[in-house]
């Protein structure tokens with residue numbers, strides 16, 4: 001198999017994507033957040049850590065970033081970043097409550113492939129974890145390669161801005177979601 005295809009195959013298997021997120025997409029993911037005010041940031045599905053690194057560059061010295069990632073190898077690589085503000089949890093986003101113990105985040109960033117959460121049970125299971133830990137004035141930022149989850153998210157947040165990052169493989173949409181509604185309360 002040609003090395004490029006082999007590499008892409010490895011990514012699909014490990015991360016549910018054909019390539020790691022680009023720096024352009026990573027910057028688009030962290031841009032909507034007022035980092036100076038962030039005391040707790042949470043990332044779901046950090047994968048290669050490209051968004052994690054962008055977030056850490058902007059996070060204040062007093063800020064904390066807690067990352068949930070199901071892939072143990074990816075967790076090992078993230079831990080090697082060696083940043084004292086970073087906590088890496090090798091567990092599903094859906095289990096965040098067990099680790100965050102009631103702490104609320106100013107922002108939640110996610111690369112979890114929510115298009116794969118086909119059933120309502122899976123989708124709402126994930127979104128409940130977002131809602132449970134997002135401050136009422138917090139922001140949830142999620143990327144997706146197609147706009148397939150727009151209407152599902154629209155039912156949960158009254159304010160959604162959609163941005164587009166062309167410079168990614170494949171190009172990706174970024175949902176910037178605010179004002180979680182009653183459905184999740």
Ligand SMILES: C[S@@+](CC[C@H](N)C(=O)[O-])C[C@H]1O[C@@H](n2cnc3c(N)ncnc32)[C@H](O)[C@@H]1O
Nearest residue numbers: 015017020021045047048069070071092093111
């Ligand atoms: C598209 S990839 C990562 C995107 C990341 N920005 C990158 O460039 O690698 C999605 C990641 O979400 C992780 N993941 C999938 N479902 C998850 C879940 N329920 N909770 C936490 N992580 C999850 C996968 O292991 C994978 O690393």
